[in-house]
Amino acid sequence: MTSTIAGFRFAAVSAGIRKDGRVDVALAVADRPAVVAGLFTRNLVRAAPVLLAEERVKNGLARAILVNAGCANACTGEAGFAAARETTEAVARALGIPVDEVLPASTGVIGQLLPVAKMNAKAKELAKSITPDGYEAFAQAICTTDRWVKVAEAKVETSSEDPVTIVGIAKGAGMIHPDVGPPQATMLVFLFTDAVIKQEELQLALAQVADKTFNAASVDGDTSTNDTVLALASGASNIRLTAPQIAPALFSVCDKLARSMIADGEGANHVAEIRAVGLATEADARKVAQTMATSLLVKTALHGKDANWGRLLAAAGRAGVAFDPRLASIKIGDVEIVKNGLAMGEEAEKLAAEVLKGPSYKIEIGLGSGPGEFSYLTSDLGHGYVDVNADYRS
Amino acid sequence: MTSTIAGFRFAAVSAGIRKDGRVDVALAVADRPAVVAGLFTRNLVRAAPVLLAEERVKNGLARAILVNAGCANACTGEAGFAAARETTEAVARALGIPVDEVLPASTGVIGQLLPVAKMNAKAKELAKSITPDGYEAFAQAICTTDRWVKVAEAKVETSSEDPVTIVGIAKGAGMIHPDVGPPQATMLVFLFTDAVIKQEELQLALAQVADKTFNAASVDGDTSTNDTVLALASGASNIRLTAPQIAPALFSVCDKLARSMIADGEGANHVAEIRAVGLATEADARKVAQTMATSLLVKTALHGKDANWGRLLAAAGRAGVAFDPRLASIKIGDVEIVKNGLAMGEEAEKLAAEVLKGPSYKIEIGLGSGPGEFSYLTSDLGHGYVDVNADYRS
Numbered sequence: 100m101t102s103t104i105a106g107f108r109f110a111a112v113s114a115g116i117r118k119d120g121r122v123d124v125a126l127a128v129a130d131r132p133a134v135v136a137g138l139f140t141r142n143l144v145r146a147a148p149v150l151l152a153e154e155r156v157k158n159g160l161a162r163a164i165l166v167n168a169g170c171a172n173a174c175t176g177e178a179g180f181a182a183a184r185e186t187t188e189a190v191a192r193a194l195g196i197p198v199d200e201v202l203p204a205s206t207g208v209i210g211q212l213l214p215v216a217k218m219n220a221k222a223k224e225l226a227k228s229i230t231p232d233g234y235e236a237f238a239q240a241i242c243t244t245d246r247w248v249k250v251a252e253a254k255v256e257t258s259s260e261d262p263v264t265i266v267g268i269a270k271g272a273g274m275i276h277p278d279v280g281p282p283q284a285t286m287l288v289f290l291f292t293d294a295v296i297k298q299e300e301l302q303l304a305l306a307q308v309a310d311k312t313f314n315a316a317s318v319d320g321d322t323s324t325n326d327t328v329l330a331l332a333s334g335a336s337n338i339r340l341t342a343p344q345i346a347p348a349l350f351s352v353c354d355k356l357a358r359s360m361i362a363d364g365e366g367a368n369h370v371a372e373i374r375a376v377g378l379a380t381e382a383d384a385r386k387v388a389q390t391m392a393t394s395l396l397v398k399t400a401l402h403g404k405d406a407n408w409g410r411l412l413a414a415a416g417r418a419g420v421a422f423d424p425r426l427a428s429i430k431i432g433d434v435e436i437v438k439n440g441l442a443m444g445e446e447a448e449k450l451a452a453e454v455l456k457g458p459s460y461k462i463e464i465g466l467g468s469g470p471g472e473f474s475y476l477t478s479d480l481g482h483g484y485v486d487v488n489a490d491y492r493s
Numbered sequence: 494m495t496s497t498i499a500g501f502r503f504a505a506v507s508a509g510i511r512k513d514g515r516v517d518v519a520l521a522v523a524d525r526p527a528v529v530a531g532l533f534t535r536n537l538v539r540a541a542p543v544l545l546a547e548e549r550v551k552n553g554l555a556r557a558i559l560v561n562a563g564c565a566n567a568c569t570g571e572a573g574f575a576a577a578r579e580t581t582e583a584v585a586r587a588l589g590i591p592v593d594e595v596l597p598a599s600t601g602v603i604g605q606l607l608p609v610a611k612m613n614a615k616a617k618e619l620a621k622s623i624t625p626d627g628y629e630a631f632a633q634a635i636c637t638t639d640r641w642v643k644v645a646e647a648k649v650e651t652s653s654e655d656p657v658t659i660v661g662i663a664k665g666a667g668m669i670h671p672d673v674g675p676p677q678a679t680m681l682v683f684l685f686t687d688a689v690i691k692q693e694e695l696q697l698a699l700a701q702v703a704d705k706t707f708n709a710a711s712v713d714g715d716t717s718t719n720d721t722v723l724a725l726a727s728g729a730s731n732i733r734l735t736a737p738q739i740a741p742a743l744f745s746v747c748d749k750l751a752r753s754m755i756a757d758g759e760g761a762n763h764v765a766e767i768r769a770v771g772l773a774t775e776a777d778a779r780k781v782a783q784t785m786a787t788s789l790l791v792k793t794a795l796h797g798k799d800a801n802w803g804r805l806l807a808a809a810g811r812a813g814v815a816f817d818p819r820l821a822s823i824k825i826g827d828v829e830i831v832k833n834g835l836a837m838g839e840e841a842e843k844l845a846a847e848v849l850k851g852p853s854y855k856i857e858i859g860l861g862s863g864p865g866e867f868s869y870l871t872s873d874l875g876h877g878y879v880d881v882n883a884d885y886r887s
Binding site for chain 2: 144171174176321322323403408409415427437441442480485488
């Protein structure tokens with residue numbers, strides 16, 4: 100990414116929350132109150148920062164986002180809620196802005212209380228060091244098990260000379276099966292735009308786009324207590340946009356971030372886009388694609404680069420959706436390996452196995468001639484996932 | 494097991510279906526037509542032997558069960574159906590019984606056609622070698638990735654001097670998340686009893702028991718195309734039983750077999766019984782227990798012997814069931830690690846981690862004061878699962 104995003108400044112510091120001493124607290128600040136939209140985890144068990152940010156998003160305007168890695172501040176009761184509030188207070192004071200314009204987000208171990216003193220000791224340093232090109236430090240600081248930072252950008256072409264810019268910053272590698280709804284991590288996504296847009300338009304566009312991107316992507320089927328997507332619009336471009344006008348560029352940014360998160364799935368080497376077509380409805384197609392994308396047998400077969408169409412078809416068969424297996428077709432990349440419910444033979448499987456060696460590919464299952472279709476992103480599952488998750492806290 | 498089961502004889506041979514030359518075809522024969530009940534996979538994609546056995550169970554009586562390992566004969570179309578029929582024909586001829594009294598079952602790789610010639614070449618040898626104590630060879634022959642054979646037995650105490658006996662033989666280690674319904678593997682379960690019982694009574698008891706045992710157990714969340722549970726009653730005891738009379742002993746056999754299958758979960762070292770209590774209804778409790786039992790993050794934490802109650806609670810929170818997280822309590826064995834939604838501290842976690850070192854234990858989550866409760870069996874998930882499933886066909 101080459102551009103900064105007009106109206107926003109960023110910073111990151113190390114507050115010693117993570118054991119390894121890396122940067123672990125990030126701050127984004129809008130020059131003026133920015134229009135804000137948010138989506139939060141639909142898990143019934145929700146972290147303190149989720150509850151607090153959701154409440155504050157309702158104000159319609161926000162000035163800052165305060166994020167920490169290393170501690171999810173989830174399942175921490177009243178004390179956790181107080182800790183989230185106190186850390187936003189310290190930052191608000193250091194910035195000289197109202198506390199209810201500071202939105203908290205946390206990611207890390209569940210059940211540990213946010214270390215308020217450590218964070219607050221860094222509030223002034225953080226507030227002083229914000230710069231327009233600080234977004235890379237911000238992106239670094241919010242990572243946990245991520246192998247790389249996730250930043251994406253898209254432009255909205257307008258009749259004006261200057262385009263509107265959208266920049267997205269995300270983290271997420273495990274516990275990824277987001278289900279964020281209108282007022283849901285441990286996917287954290289922060290979107291910044293210089294567009295002028297009403298809150299309801301931004302919220303609408305964000306919800307529509309998230310449903311086809313973040314909510315259609317899975318590493319392990321586990322929805323976090325902390326998933327958060329926040330979008331801030333500074334208005335610095337002076338160009339007014341509606342939901343339909345901003346949605347395509349917003350989709351582009353969110354799609355890139357979702358693919359990057361899935362590619363970074365713990366221990367994953369491949370990104371598969373599983374597309375179900377020919378179902379009666381989009382909802383049916385979503386169920387089929389999601390069931391295939393979250394099947395352990397499918398994910399381990401992809402890890403083994405095994406064109407195991409039997410597992411693909413068996414996963415579709417337990418999705419709870421009606422179809423005639425005799426009409427089933429499966430393509431891996433451009434290779435048709437199943438037609439009319441039957442295997443196309445060893446040659447096709449060999450060609451398909453070649454496709455599966457690639458870093459990303461598409462698998463399409465056709466189950467009839469209905470109009471319903473849906474794409475779901477998934478990763479392969481191998482030893483790396485077990486390494487990361489069997490020993491996460493030790 | 495020490496006893497034979499009156500009215501039944503068993504045999505097994507190697508027909509060269511498995512690559513390793515082990516016994517791979519098994520036969521069970523009732524001395525006279527036996528009352529039969531069956532449950533088959535509710536996966537929409539169903540193997541040829543499932544379709545054929547389901548059809549024949551409707552006759553109410555059966556004389557023989559013909560099982561092969563190494564080839565699932567699933568997704569094989571008309572040719573697969575013909576192959577299943579032809580192998581049962583050869584066995585029926587060799588035994589001198591009607592073909593529709595021979596029930597086929599298959600387990601192994603999906604998409605490969607059953608090798609009829611190999612199997613039929615062994616039909617006479619198989620038919621000749623049946624003996625009352627051949628059940629151990631039968632249990633060995635139906636194994637695939639199983640590390641041990643699974644045989645269980647229970648007695649029904651009756652007013653008569655001799656009890657009624659139930660013997661169960663099962664296979665299953667991966668693709669285990671059975672969902673068998675009234676007329677659904679790669680769990681295969683064969684139950685033999687010398688009780689006198691009507692088909693509808695046997696079917697009713699079987700369905701009730703399967704719902705609390707096999708259908709409440711998961712290795713990987715994948716429901717097979719071939720899951721089959723068959724129960725045969727020879728009547729040789731001359732003791733007549735009703736569904737309520739046979740159900741407790743049938744439960745005892747099925748519960749032992751389910752626990753043995755989960756303990757044998759591919760790469761698994763532990764069996765966890767996850768019990769959800771205090772929900773509004775049993776259906777709600779089932780959803781919570783199942784979501785926890787199938788969570789990858791939970792299963793990898795169990796592999797790491799990590800008392801990660803945050804993952805347990807987060808999994809419960811995405812089950813789609815209403816509860817107040819502030820009322821949540823979690824016990825691992827007898828160790829209470831969460832109370833009123835909050836952690837009990839490091840000492841409790843250490844004690845809980847000790848429990849998690851054992852081969853089997855119970856995890857109980859309390860989510861209120863409702864009457865709904867349900868237990869679900871699961872295994873830990875580690876490197877062994879990836880080894881077995883990423884390289885299954887190569």
